[in-house]
Amino acid sequence: MTNTQLTLIQIDNYGPWTVTPEPRREMDLQTLQSRLFADLAQFVGSRDGYVFFTRFDNMVAVTNGLDRTDHELMQESIRNRYPVTLSLGVGVDEVPVEALERATEEIQLAGSAQDGDRREVLGGEFYTGSATGDLNIAHFDVNDATGKYTDRLNEFDSFIHIEQGYASLMRHMREAHGALSFFVGGDNIISVCPSLTESEYRSAIEHVESEVGVELKVGVGTGESAHVAGFAAKHALEDCRHRGTDVEFEAAPAQVSDD
Ligand SMILES: Nc1nc2c(ncn2[C@@H]2O[C@H](COP(=O)(O)OP(=O)(O)OP(=O)(O)O)[C@@H](O)[C@H]2O)c(=O)[nH]1
Numbered sequence: 628m629t630n631t632q633l634t635l636i637q638i639d640n641y642g643p644w645t646v647t648p649e650p651r652r653e654m655d656l657q658t659l660q661s662r663l664f665a666d667l668a669q670f671v672g673s674r675d676g677y678v679f680f681t682r683f684d685n686m687v688a689v690t691n692g693l694d695r696t697d698h699e700l701m702q703e704s705i706r707n708r709y710p711v712t713l714s715l716g717v718g719v720d721e722v723p724v725e726a727l728e729r730a731t732e733e734i735q736l737a738g739s740a741q742d743g744d745r746r747e748v749l750g751g752e753f754y755t756g757s758a759t760g761d762l763n764i765a766h767f768d769v770n771d772a773t774g775k776y777t778d779r780l781n782e783f784d785s786f787i788h789i790e791q792g793y794a795s796l797m798r799h800m801r802e803a804h805g806a807l808s809f810f811v812g813g814d815n816i817i818s819v820c821p822s823l824t825e826s827e828y829r830s831a832i833e834h835v836e837s838e839v840g841v842e843l844k845v846g847v848g849t850g851e852s853a854h855v856a857g858f859a860a861k862h863a864l865e866d867c868r869h870r871g872t873d874v875e876f877e878a879a880p881a882q883v884s885d886d
Pocket of ligand 1: 768770771772773811812815861
């Protein structure tokens with residue numbers, strides 16, 4: 628059984644801030660958002676979690692291994708260095724979308740994203756265990772994106788193909804399995820999944836190919852943290868490349884014991 632701990636990260640009162648006292652230069656907002664994402668990626672990543680930029684004003688992090696103190700430190704560090712603050716909601720469930728629902732409730736019940744006096748909410752449930760089966764990460768990749776798109780089409784038309792594949796996959800994984808899929812650049816999509824069978828992954832790949840004509844392969848890893856599971860998924864994806872297969876699983880290597 629999986630135990631996924633997810634954190635919803637929401638910038639407090641960001642909409643009004645972007646237009647006060649008048650609209651701010653767009654590239655300044657883009658710089659702030661991408662630097663904030665980079666800092667959160669470093670903070671969460673150094674504790675073996677993953678964070679996804681989603682809409683930048685709201686981000687989703689896989690935070691198994693990060694406790695309440697880590698979350699408080701994240702808020703403090705951003706408050707000290709940025710003109711904005713963060714609210715954090717945390718949820719745990721076997722099904723990733725259910726964990727996100729709980730995390731979201733924590734923030735939504737405390738007020739609106741655009742309430743001037745709702746700041747730095749921190750609420751929810753933390754998972755204190757750590758088992759190798761806690762997280763399933765699936766790393767999807769478009770087959771030969773370089774040959775089919777990057778080396779043949781202009782960047783915008785390549786982007787349309789990749790985004791269509793992403794839109795089709797993210798909807799299917801959400802609706803069929805409660806899995807959360809995030810575009811991470813290039814032709815890569817990372818899905819945080821409950822336990823799924825090989826045929827369920829194959830159906831997802833077939834669904835995307837029949838709906839939008841984009842061919843995918845997927846490596847699936849499990850582990851006690853997003854990093855461990857995600858790293859195993861990357862190895863499984865390499866196995867797909869070497870074996871010419873479309874779905875491969877790889878468990879995280881066993882921990883080396885001191886005794
Ligand atoms: N975020 C992320 N991006 C990656 C990773 N590996 C490759 N990419 C991106 O994906 C792009 C395409 O690389 P590949 O997927 O290796 O190339 P491909 O042409 O699709 O070839 P095959 O995957 O072997 O079919 C690269 O330019 C990178 O932007 C990864 O592990 N993580």
